[in-house]
Amino acid sequence: MLSVEIRHAIDPQTAKSFDTAALRKNFHVGDIFRPSEIRLIYTHYDRMIVGGAVPAGESLVLDEVKPCGTASILDRREMVIVNIGGEGTVLADGEYVMAKGDMLYLGMGSGPVTFAGDGRFYILSAPAHHTYPSRLIRIDEAANMSLGAQETSNERTIYQFVHPDVMTSCQLVVGMTKLAKGSIWNTMPAHVHDRRMEAYLYFDLAENQRVFHMMGEPDETRHLVLKNEEGAISPPWSIHSGAGTGAYTFIWAMAGDNVDYRDVEMVSMETLR
Template sequence: MLSIENRYAIDPMTARRFDSDELRKNFHVGGIFADGEIKLIYTHYDRMIVGGAVPAGGELVLDEVKHCGTASILDRREMVVVNIGAEGTVKAGETYAMAKGDMLYLGRGSGPVTFAGNGRFYILSAPAHKELPSRLVRIEDAARVDLGSQETSNERTIHQFVHPDVMESCQLVVGMTKLHNGSVWNTMPAHVHDRRMEAYLYIDLPEDQMAVHLMGEPTETRHLIVRNEEGAISPPWSIHSGAGSASYTFIWAMAGDNVNYKDVEMVGMGEIR
């Protein structure tokens, strides 16, 4: 079963007037992992698609998505699949066995995508201008960056999977950040990157805990409460940061004009309000 939700882009002046329900309707990502279903959100931020596929021991095939305007979803797109569950397989021409934490890049023209086994598959897709080889990237193949400290409660390790330091993609850049024990803040100090949007997914968060995802303009911040396997769509004009009531992991993905991860505009701690 395939279901698709359409999300239009929101400008910062409009977002300033949103209450909690409107913020969640436009920016919150939740309920995308359902047994026996593929659930997608088609965003109008750089045409990014985010979603989930849970074959629950069976098979699910992702092929035509009407919003893309092509016979098959990857005819003019690239895709990254992240397994956040038990072992499973993804087939797109070749069959790839995926353990928890593995990321699979599928290049343009890879054909229909079949999800099988007991994995919980997080799906990210964006338009692609050329064909590139598909590649399975495991955590030991990712580039590693250690940031933060215990003193500021943001000691974390960034694993860059689909990233210029690891492999070539058209515009998708995807990685995973793990908070160390006792640390709760991610992406702090905050930044923005007006040339591309970002999507977050929070995982490994205990069921009785939560994270507060910060968004909005640096001087007009808003927040979303997110639980395990929930996240946020972050517009190019928005900061994207957060703090949890327990340590967690989050998957970040960007699409837009520049794949240079360091191409950001920092926001000073004294600027945020």
């Protein structure tokens, strides 16, 4: 079963007037991992698609997605699939066996995508202009960097999978951040990047724990309270940062004008409101 929700772009002035319910309706990503279903959110931020597929012992096929306007989703798109569950298989232009934490890049024209096995598959897709080779990337093949410190509660390792230091894509840049024991903050100090949108997915969070995801303009911040396997759509004008009540990992994904991970505008602590 396939379901597709459309999210229109929201400007910062409109977002200032939103209450909690409106913020969650427009920016919260939740309930995308239902057994035997593929659930997608088609956003008007750089036409990014985020979603989930849970085969639950069946085979699920992702092919035509009407908002894309093509016969098959990858006719004019690229895709990254992240497995956050048990071992699973993805069939597209080849067959790929994925363990937890693996990321699979599928180039434009890879055909329909079939999900099987015990995986819980996080789906990201953006328009493409060229066909680059599909590639399965495991965590030991990812570039990585360590940031933060225990003293500031933000010691973390950033793993760059679909990234210029690892491989070539059209516009998707995707990675994973793991926080060290005792650290709770990610992406703080905060930044914005007006040339790219971003999407977050938090996972490996205990059922009774939560992440407070910070968003909004630097001088007009808001927050979303997220549980395990939930995330946020971050517009280009918004900060994207979070603090958890317990340990967690998150996947970050960008699409837009460039793939330069360093092309950001840092936000000073004095600016945040």
